[in-house]
Amino acid sequence: MNNPPPAEEPLRPHTYDGIQEYDHRLPNWWLVTLYGSIAFAALYWLFGFQLELLPEPGAALEEKMKANALAAARSSGEISNEILWSMSKDSKVLDAGRAVYQSTCASCHLPDLAGAIGPNLKDATWIHGAQPMDLVKVVTSGVLEKGMPTWGPVLGKTKINEVTAFILSHQPNP
Template identity: 55%
Template sequence: MNNPSEEKELIRPHSYDGIQEYDKRLPNWWLMTLWGAIAFAIGYWLYYQEFHFGHEPGLAVEIQMTENRERASAKSSVLTNDSLWTLSRDQKTVDAGKATFLANCASCHLPTLTGQIGPSLVDEYWLHGGTPLEVANTIEKGEIEKGMPTWGPVLGQQKITEVVAFIFSHHQRGEPIKQAPPWIPGQVMQTPVAGN
């Protein structure tokens, strides 16, 4: 049993609302938690605020949500102009589209997409609409009277989407879309001159 004089020495002399406390050292686990939290806070501040090694949490969440939306739209069976433009900046999709284009379309449009039997796909003049969805529709349904076969049953939606991404990787969003003059297969298209 403890000596009463030793017990008195362990109690702090002050009193708050009649409550006294023992004068004991804090446990090691509590001190480690305190110092660990302080070290973490300093490291966090240096990493995100001072040296900007990582994105701040709010911005990181926004970036992740944007990437998730892009992945979801890429896997979605519903195509939009926005999703096709996004895919036209995805290198894997563009590379897959290039392989399909070279195997099936280059004989008419040339590997450079500048046109020969078929029209150029790299200028701002379009025969059947110049948005990504319109080009996808043209590829899918073809233009039989102009010699372009119906590619939908042959390629399927995935490969058509990749080809459109490849074509639009040579374009910039928001560039002008102009109606091309009637195309005669095999002729080099003359760019319309202003005033004619």
């Protein structure tokens, strides 16, 4: 043997075909990786499968698919209660809706939606229905005999949807 092992690395007793092995201690990075992955697997099993505290992998995907479907529906001009609720959480839509509201609606409904000539739009009381599509309808067609103008021809669909989303953002999410 040309290179006798250093004293702190003993030779293992066995010999195979005249070959002997040092009894190396495994490097720390290797041990940390090994024990770390064992601990991770145990914790993942415990939290993910026994306590079911981790989100299911499919749930995030489903959420994303739903959001994509809503976004697609929105950009196609389709509108529904669900789409309007989703718009009411989109800060870009809300910025646009706020601008329309403050310039067009605030004179009668007040800048903070508390109501004056027109009724309060941030409480739970609705004359014409509480569903998002009810709001779209009343904003589009107005209630001329009560003093709510017809906004459909003035604002167009996009702005009406945006201002409706802005009003909805003051309502508790269903």
